[in-house]
Amino acid sequence: MNTYSIKSHNIHLQVYALGNIQARTAVLFLHGGPGSGAMPVIELPAFQAFEKDYLCLHFDQRGSGKSNYDLKEGLPIELITDDVLAVVKDSKERYNFTSLFLWGGSFGGCLASLCMERFPSEFNGVILSSPAITFSREQALDFYKRMSAPYQKRMDPSMQNELQPLDDPTPEAFFSLSKVRDFIFSPQNTISSIQHIAAMSSWFFNHVFPYLFDEASIPTLILQGKEDPICLYQNIDQQISMTSNKLIQYHLLESCGHAVFEDQKEIFIDLIKTFIEDTLSASSSSIQS
Template sequence: MFVEVNGARLFVDIEGSSLVVDGPAMRGKPTLVLLHGGPGFDHSGFKPTFSQLSDIAQIVYVDHRGSGRSIGDDPATWNLAQWGDDVKGLCDALGIAKPIVYGVSFGGFVAQSFATRHPDHLSRLILTSTAAKVDFPTIFAAFERLGGPAARAAAEAYWLGPSAETRARYFEVCLPLYRRHPGDPAAFKRAIIRNDVAIWFNGPHNEQGRMDFRADLARITCPVLVLAGEMDPITPIAFSETIAQSLTNSAVQFERFDDCGHGVIGDHPERAMDLIRRFIEAVV
């Protein structure tokens, strides 16, 4: 379905009920809002893995403005302040109070924007394979360690000069290095990808290079779960260490994953999903 939010039409899918029968009463479940990576990708990468959590939470999948199936094609609105406010607007439109927000990669940027701009609105926050501040030389060095000079060159070419050509080469050479174990080859085919949004946002000369949530993370007071892979080249684990250190007013649970790349769940699904489940179940 589509929901009108801040002048955009966001594609939303909802899995599971918010109220369940519990003997003589109806028991409410928390709502888990999932923010996908990208930018320009869609929510399909969460399916079917996150469906297993529908017994303990109502799950809201959403494509960010300008991404996937959502409509919001004015580049002037492709910015983290707007994407963060869209999460608040979506929750308001759907009547969601105190959601648990999960952000992975770029979705983690959006989650930090939402949580720092609207810190009283969420109950818990999960940040996976993301960054409060991006350091591109660290990324280039990580790709070189995993893929040699060719991977570094492809990474530098795209991130320092985002274009359709450099992005195609980056997908060919660098994307296979994101994970330690091969993923489902059909998953990439299922995704709707808007390369223009990524080219607009990515790189040190665009908003990705300017963003810095480190000081603002102190505004967040809810519990936060941080998940990161030791072998992640695009959001190296040092980025997550910085996030954990910056959350000075939150109860932070920082979980490292050995021999694990970007997104964590693709390489270590059982441990990652168990941690997420336990974190959700702790909601009072």
């Protein structure tokens, strides 16, 4: 494994390169959490299975792992997607691959979707695995209600009482409260991912993706567990049913929760490898014709 850091704006991002360094095809993996860091993904057998055939690139996202950053400064869309672009550009100069695929799981799927909106031409294809994305404000607020219950229960009872009469129950109002932010960024908070959510709260529940699939300009593979309690399959199902974009390939997996790569490991590996090889084959045929 090659480890090194690259600069993006005001920080250094920790990058990990594994697998076949001389491969002509690379896959950039965006971890979830948000804030879990790259190492939990790197250590999973499902992801190690790609190392024989591809150059596998990972990095600790801003404020995660060894990419140190003060999350109280916020995580705007432009900044976190610029970080991905910095890794992409550095990797294209550093290695000899000719094709690059982007994988994003959970929050990484949200980040990958943002990259699809900003700079899709950098990739030959994108894989979204249980992506933490919504397609309407209503869905986003439902997502907020389901995910907020666990961490609100951990707050001091006096703070919970203060939150009850909020005139504006939206996530933006919740995360803007000074007492809430003080708690979230204090040692008393044991849920690190909520710090990242707070840092993104100005946009995370407002930036929805109603046209993501319709406007996709590169091959896109979507893997979704039918028993996912975090990212409800019904939302993606509904959106897929309304698109006729032939670049979208969707697989709803039975007996599968949020971690597709653990619950359906072999299917996960096979679908991604097939998608990559089919995409490259179609591209080669197009060039020859």
